[in-house]
Amino acid sequence: MPARFDASDCPVPAWLPEGHSQTIVGARWGSHLRVSFQRERVDTPDGDFLDFDWATPGNQPVAALAAQDAEARKALVLFHGLEGSSASPYAQSIAHHFRARGWVVVVPHFRGCSGTPNRLPRAYHSGDSGDVEFMLSTARARLPRAAWYAAGVSLGGNALAKYLGESGAQAGWLAACAAVSAPLDLTAGGHNLGRGLVNREIYTRMFMRTLRNKVLDKARRFPAIIDVMRVAESRDLYEFDDAYTAPVHGFAGVADYWTRASALPWLPGIAVPTLLLNARNDPFLPGAVLPGVHQASDQVLLHQPARGGHAVFPAGRLRPHLNWLPRRLERFFTTRQ
Structure with missing residues (x-):
């Protein structure tokens, strides 16, 4: 059986006409309520x-919740994006929405993304199923x-979708899942971020600034492991991933990393009800490389609205708000639609 398909649109403001404006304005100025977190290392x-x-509801300690009769309690693990954290606008809006409805929400940070450098030469990558499994368990x-x-x-989202496809029925303890704006084809996405003025000068420059700084700091602690010159001279994700991410995490090079870490080939193996939400x-x-219904299992709902940009899906008329995305997730989690 093929996956199901949904093309219903995200009601973005009319004055945000295309993907770049929807992404940038939504992330920088989209209104959302904020939530405070309790950190566990x-x-x-x-x-x-x-x-x-x-x-948690009422900011109760997790241990206190565990001691209660919590059979009916709902809980959400939320995986952030590249160089994201629990402070990212999408994480704040999603966490606030679900906590206000009595859910527990936890944002596990990928290595080095919580504000404190991690201890090892390695960091995190798009297909790290081992860390995803550890975070979930x-x-x-x-x-x-x-x-x-x-x-x-x-x-x-890519890391979660890949893990679900690899795990199949073993992930059946999860009631439902969602991958939002996941770069399911890392090769297409990585090359796309290196093309065009906005992609190169805004998104790539933003990612490279923090990625390079983190790895150069690591190189001072692990001088014999990291190629400092190649990392320092990397101008885009292709060069950075080839210089650092691939070799440090066991891949032959950037092409091998992007191929093996992509979730797309694993979508037919997903056995948990899963929403894959990607704006076209x-x-x-690129919308042209988004999966079709015959590329995913019948447990998957492919929602591909024409508009929404990347990650935040701003909605409203004048000042955009970020409420549409958490509502969309809640609808799928409760109805599978």
């Missing part, structure tokens, strides 16, 4: 750590009686 089996930010262990859901945005005007991933 968890050591990993390889000697590193991950920071989990928890948002850690969250589940804190509230084992809750009904668990998962969502990922951008890089986090997303400047990070």
Whole structure:
């Protein structure tokens, strides 16, 4: 059976005519309510750590919730995007929306994204199923009686979708999942971010500034492992991933990394009800390479609105708000539609 398809649109403001304006204005000026988190640091089996930010009803400690009768409680693991965190606008709007409805929300930070450098030469990447599994199992262990859901945005969406496809029925303890603006074809997305004035001068420059700085700091601690000159001279994600991400994380090069870490080939293996939400005007991933219904399992709903840009999906008339995306996630989680 093929996947289901939804083409209904996101009601973006009329004065935001295309994907770049919807992405940039939505991320920088989209209105959203904010939520505070409680941080938990968890050591990993390889000697590193991950920071989990928890948002709970009434700001109760997670341990206190676990001691209660929580059979009917719903909980959401939210994976952030490239260089994102629990402070990212989409994470704030989603976490506030679900916590206000009685859910527990946890944002596990990929290595080095919580504001504190991680301990190892490695960092994180788009297809790190091992860390995704560790994050999910850690969250589940804190509230084992809750009904668990998962969502990922951008890089986090690709990593989650790949994990779900690889895991198949073993991920069946998750009630439903969603991947938002996921670059499911990393090769197409990576090359696309290197083309065009806005992609190169705004998005790529923004990512490269923080990525380079983090890795150059690592190089001072691990001088024999990281090629400092290649990282310092990298101008885009292709060159950065070829100089650092691929070799440090066990890939032969950027082409091998982008191919093996892409979620697209794994979509037929998804056995959990999953929403794949991608705007067709997303400047990070060309609409022409978005999956069709025969490229994913019958557990998948492909929602591909014509508008929405990348990650935030601004809605409204005058000042855009970021309420549409969390409402869309809630609708899928509760109705599978």
